[in-house]
Ligand code: TXA
């Protein structure tokens with residue numbers, strides 16, 4: 536645990552102003568424990584549509600509804616299974632999104648026209664203060680343009696979306712750093728739609744049953760596009776032991792490298808940025824998008840990333856790196 540984990544004290548005046556803007560249909564970027572969200576009043580279809588315009592996101596992608604507590608399960612969802620209540624009781628507030636059958640009045644703009652809705656109760660003090668001041672639910676995808684790197688600081692949001700949002704609340708760096716774990720509980724058995732800091736093993740321990748990946752029939756989830764969270768330059772994942780040879784083979788290309796200390800001890804001139812990969816999974820997750828932003832800003836022609844260790848705690852990090860490395864030429868059409 537480092538000092539940067541503690542969010543600065545909530546700015547009550549800024550939060551009151553944000554709540555006012557949201558009530559009038561405005562867009563407010565706000566910190567959560569995972570990444571910054573681009574928030575709008577979830578019960579205002581025009582405000583929800585504005586999110587899609589600002590992000591440049593296809594209209595048929597569903598967006599997570601952020602709620603203040605587990606009581607909201609029955610407002611937004613129907614036929615809520617016991618498994619959802621258990622997971623909410625155990626992990627909310629926190630970085631877990633539950634996909635459930637939607638309640639009848641839920642707007643199509645939130646669900647992408649599907650019969651399900653994604654619900655998450657965030658833990659970040661600023662997000663909680665905002666939900667309390669606003670008094671309703673907030674539709675919020677990550678506050679980045681579609682397909683680009685998720686923001687973990689207010690500066691990332693400003694750089695990507697700037698004045699296209701009405702207000703950016705600056706609550707410091709996000710302590711988890713990668714998006715929430717998403718579990719689909721709308722079918723007969725739980726399925727993992729997106730790995731996150733709450734691990735599959737934690738979900739399985741709480742539910743007492745396996746939580747396999749979703750199959751091809753999974754509900755649409757934009758985070759599940761193959762190419763996602765990606766810098767502008769192509770990203771290549773390389774086994775740490777093969778990194779030096781790969782750099783050598785790419786002689787003449789300006790490279791940016793993310794690797795553990797032991798890999799690439801000497802730094803050839805063609806490596807214009809060399810960032811140290813954290814050795815701990817939680818730390819890697821927390822810093823991943825900041826590191827990708829930095830690698831992206833280095834003006835390298837190609838980004839090489841040493842594959843992190845295997846193991847259950849690393850599942851979410853591997854998932855996001857794989858998406859950052861997926862090429863635009865082979866999008867997975869979900
Ligand atoms: O940590 C997070 O979840 C962050 C913060 C802001 O809360 N939000 C986030 O939102 O990552 P977004 O929109 O970037 O990613 C949400 C994912 C998308 O892949 C979306 O398709 C999926 O959740 N999702 C939302 N509702 C869904 C539904 N009803 N069925 C399936 N997937 C859903």
Ligand code: MG
Nearest residue numbers: 676677685758
């Ligand atoms: Mg996103």
